[in-house]
Each structure stands twice: as C-alpha cells, then as structure tokens.
Amino acid sequence: MAGSQTLPLLGKDGVVPGGKYLIRPGDDLDIKFYTAKDYDEAIPVRPDGFISMQRVSDIKAAGLTPDELSAAISKAYTGKLSDSSVSVMVKSFKGFRAYIGGEVAKPQVIPMEGGITVMQAIYRAGGLRYTAHPESVVLIRKQENGEPKSYHLDLSDQAIELGKNDMAVALNPYDVIYVPRSPIANANLWVTQYITDLLLFKGINFGFSVNRNYNSGDSSDGTF
Numbered sequence: 569m570a571g572s573q574t575l576p577l578l579g580k581d582g583v584v585p586g587g588k589y590l591i592r593p594g595d596d597l598d599i600k601f602y603t604a605k606d607y608d609e610a611i612p613v614r615p616d617g618f619i620s621m622q623r624v625s626d627i628k629a630a631g632l633t634p635d636e637l638s639a640a641i642s643k644a645y646t647g648k649l650s651d652s653s654v655s656v657m658v659k660s661f662k663g664f665r666a667y668i669g670g671e672v673a674k675p676q677v678i679p680m681e682g683g684i685t686v687m688q689a690i691y692r693a694g695g696l697r698y699t700a701h702p703e704s705v706v707l708i709r710k711q712e713n714g715e716p717k718s719y720h721l722d723l724s725d726q727a728i729e730l731g732k733n734d735m736a737v738a739l740n741p742y743d744v745i746y747v748p749r750s751p752i753a754n755a756n757l758w759v760t761q762y763i764t765d766l767l768l769f770k771g772i773n774f775g776f777s778v779n780r781n782y783n784s785g786d787s788s789d790g791t792f
Contacts, residue, residue, distance in 0.1 A: 569706070569720045578738040582683040591629045591637060592741060593617055594662035599641065602653040607645070610659075623648055634658060666739050668693045670747035671700035678739070686737050686745055687723055701750040703727075707737070708744040716744075 576584045591597070591613060599609040599621070611619055617630030624644040629637050634656040645652035664680035666689060673694025678684070684692075686707060696702055705721040721734045728735060739745075 569718045572707075572719055572721050572734050572737055575707075575719060575737045577733055577736040578683045578685050584683065584738045587738075588633050589658065591632055591634065591658065592661075592664075593630050595629075595658050596660040596662070597629070597637075598657040598659050600655050600657075601645075601649070601651075602655075603651040604645075604649045607649070612662075664741050666741060666743040666745065668745040668747075670745075671697045671749055672747055673697060680739065680741060684739050685735065686721060686739055686743075687735050689739050689745060690723070690747070696747060699749050701748045704748050706746040706748065708746070709740060710742055 576587060579585050593613050593615050595613045597609070597611055597613065597619065599611065601607050607622055609619075609621055611621075613619055613629045617628055618626040619629045620626050621641070621644075627637070627640055627644055632640065638654050638656045641654050641656070642652045645654070661681075666678045666680060667676070668678055668689050669675040672690060673696075676693055678689050678692055686705070690696060690705075702723040702725075705723050707719040707721055708716050709719065711717050721737060722732060723734055
C-alpha cells in the first residue's frame with residue numbers, strides 16, 4: 569500500500585494547484601460553434617464516454633479537458649463546415665461523487681460539489697465511530713490504466729496536531745475511502761462472536777454479558 573506523499577492536496581481556495589478538469593460520463597456539455605449555429609448542441613456525455621453530434625461519427629469526450637474536446641470536435645468538422653471553430657462548456661458535473669464506508673457514522677456516496685478533502689468527506693458521513701482506526705484509513709483511487717491503487721492515510725488526532733499533509737489530501741471522483749476498525753474493536757468483536765456464535769451455540773453458559781448489536785452501535789447487552 570502506497571503512502572500519501574504523491575497525492576495532490578487541496579489548496580486554501582478549494583482547488584488542487586495545477587489540476588485540470590477532465591470530462592466524465594454524465595457531464596452535461598454546451599457545445600457552440602462560432603459561425604455554424606445550426607450545429608450547436610446541449611448534450612450529456614454517454615456512459616461509454618462518447619458524445620453524438622450531427623454529420624460526424626461519435627466523439628470520445630470522457631478523459632479530455634474542455635479545450636481538448638473543442639479541438640477534437642473542430643477536427644471532426646473540418647471539411648464539412650467553412651468554419652469549424654467551436655467552444656465546449658461543462659454545465660453540470662454529474663460524475664462527481666465518491667464513496668465512504670467502514671467505521672463512519674453513515675456510510676454513503678458523497679456528492680462532490682467543489683473541492684473536498686478526505687477528512688471533510690468523513691465529516692460529511694457523520695464522523696468516525698468510536699470503533700474506528702483513523703491511523704490506517706485506506707484511500708482507493710482509479711489510475712489512468714483503470715486499475716485501482718490503495719493509499720494509506722493517517723487521520724489521527726496526533727496527525728492533526730503535527731499538521732500532516734494527509735489532512736489536506738484532495739478527494740477525486742470515484743475515490744473509495746475505507747475506515748477500518750481499531751485493533752481493540754476487532755478484539756472486542758472477536759470476543760462477542762466467540763461467545764455468541766460458539767459458546768452459546770453449544771449451550772455453554774459462563775455468565776458473560778455481551779452486546780448482541782455491536783455492529784449497529786446499539787449499547788444494549790444481555791447476560792449469558
């Protein structure tokens with residue numbers, strides 16, 4: 569598992585310095601020709617990453633910047649229009665979402681409207697549960713070749729006090745954040761499962777008091 573040293577950080581202005589927006593499936597595009605207004609389009613990017621336009625074959629849009637897509641559209645219309653100059657604007661960013669799970673209060677899909685850090689995403693999910701192990705948060709990110717790569721983040725109180733860069737790691741669309749259990753929580757869960765699943769199943773009664781609803785956060789317990 570890689571460290572966080574190579575991950576981009578979110579700046580104070582809420583933007584990743586030097587970052588470029590890449591068009592994604594689900595984005596709504598406004599395509600306007602400088603002179604050939606009859607060819608203007610307001611279209612979404614299909615799930616396969618392509619867009620469909622008049623008189624030309626489908627054009628790959630996902631993974632390109634708006635300027636790169638403008639150039640690709642202009643090239644496709646060269647020879648078909650006297651002036652193929654065109655501009656592309658992204659009107660909505662429907663592909664901007666990430667997922668957070670594990671030991672957070674409310675595991676969920678996080679819509680990303682503007683820049684957000686991994687730590688801010690955890691806050692949006694209701695914060696960490698008492699069983700969380702913030703020293704070993706896992707960030708799974710899709711690489712350019714489509715393969716997932718995992719990174720280790722330390723989001724503990726000590727890391728916050730030390731001002732570690734892990735606090736400012738920027739979240740990317742389609743990232744997956746997983747917050748693991750603490751070793752103590754795992755030990756407690758093992759004890760609970762051993763008592764309920766093995767000893768009680770065999771009809772052995774040692775007078776233990778265990779929490780049957782450990783995973784749900786219910787503090788009610790019973791004596792066996």
